[in-house]
Amino acid sequence: MSIETNNLSFCYGKKAVIEELNLKINKGFNVLLGPNGAGKSTLFSMLTGLYKATSGVIKINGYDLSHDRAKIMRTMGVVFQQSTLDLDLSVKQNLIYYAALHGICSSQAIENISEILTQLELTSRLNDKVRTLNGGHRRRVEIARALIHQPKVLLLDEATVGLDIDSRKMITEYVGSLCQTLGICVLWATHLIDEISEEDQLIIINEGKIQAQGTSGQLCKTHKVADVYQLYRTLTTSVEII
Ligand SMILES: Nc1ncnc2c1ncn2[C@@H]1O[C@H](COP(=O)(O)OP(=O)(O)OP(=O)(O)O)[C@@H](O)[C@H]1O
Numbered sequence: 001m002s003i004e005t006n007n008l009s010f011c012y013g014k015k016a017v018i019e020e021l022n023l024k025i026n027k028g029f030n031v032l033l034g035p036n037g038a039g040k041s042t043l044f045s046m047l048t049g050l051y052k053a054t055s056g057v058i059k060i061n062g063y064d065l066s067h068d069r070a071k072i073m074r075t076m077g078v079v080f081q082q083s084t085l086d087l088d089l090s091v092k093q094n095l096i097y098y099a100a101l102h103g104i105c106s107s108q109a110i111e112n113i114s115e116i117l118t119q120l121e122l123t124s125r126l127n128d129k130v131r132t133l134n135g136g137h138r139r140r141v142e143i144a145r146a147l148i149h150q151p152k153v154l155l156l157d158e159a160t161v162g163l164d165i166d167s168r169k170m171i172t173e174y175v176g177s178l179c180q181t182l183g184i185c186v187l188w189a190t191h192l193i194d195e196i197s198e199e200d201q202l203i204i205i206n207e208g209k210i211q212a213q214g215t216s217g218q219l220c221k222t223h224k225v226a227d228v229y230q231l232y233r234t235l236t237t238s239v240e241i242i
Helices: 040-047 069-074 091-101 106-112 114-119 137-148 164-180 216-222 228-235
Strands: 001-014 016-025 028-033 053-058 076-079 154-155 183-190 199-208 210-213
Touching: 001 040, 016 040, 016 210, 028 164, 040 053, 040 114, 040 154, 040 183, 069 076, 091 106, 091 137, 106 114, 114 137, 137 154, 137 164, 154 164, 164 183, 183 199, 199 216, 199 228, 210 216, 210 228, 216 228
Parallel strands: 028 183, 028 199, 076 154, 154 183
Antiparallel strands: 001 016, 001 053, 199 210
């Protein structure tokens, strides 16, 4: 259960947005914090194999992405920044279609996540069209869908953006608890500092480079700052945070 990058770089044309990035995270809740434009989504696109790195190596669960992408995809769940649910299908149809892409039959799919559906309070919504769900419930469906093939690594790109306080709290706490119950490696990209607790592993990224990595409490001590907000201000030049 790990994600590792070695000297990873990516350019859009001539513009370098990820520069010789060396990252190593293990199981647990790992937060990738950075301002708008820091390179979080670009990094996610590379980790999921959507973008090919300009140079460098990505290893996930010990497999090299450039050689073993199919193996990696079998052990990886992803929630992208933009919703990818079909609004005109029911929750269940969205889930079983995705499961089928992983070669999982519909009964097995629902069995795999029956407990998750209960915990996410989705069981009663299974036959509802996604269009009738609010933003918080749609996000929960995407999380359940990302877990349907029982991944070892879960990537979430700004999964709580646009949600109300209660939905954000529910989702961050639930994903945090998955690290304990399933023992998986979560990479949670955000620019919302109130989602970070002292014991979370924190990676601060700015302008395509890692500025700091460690538990948030430890990093605050090392950089002699009172809280994550001060830490963030010290290590990035942007003030665009909520
Ligand atoms: N398709 C593209 N072509 C050119 N530049 C791009 C493209 N996509 C992103 N960029 C630039 O790459 C940099 C990193 O963008 P990216 O979306 O990865 O950042 P981010 O940290 O995810 O930001 P946000 O929090 O706003 O989603 C930014 O300067 C952005 O303008």
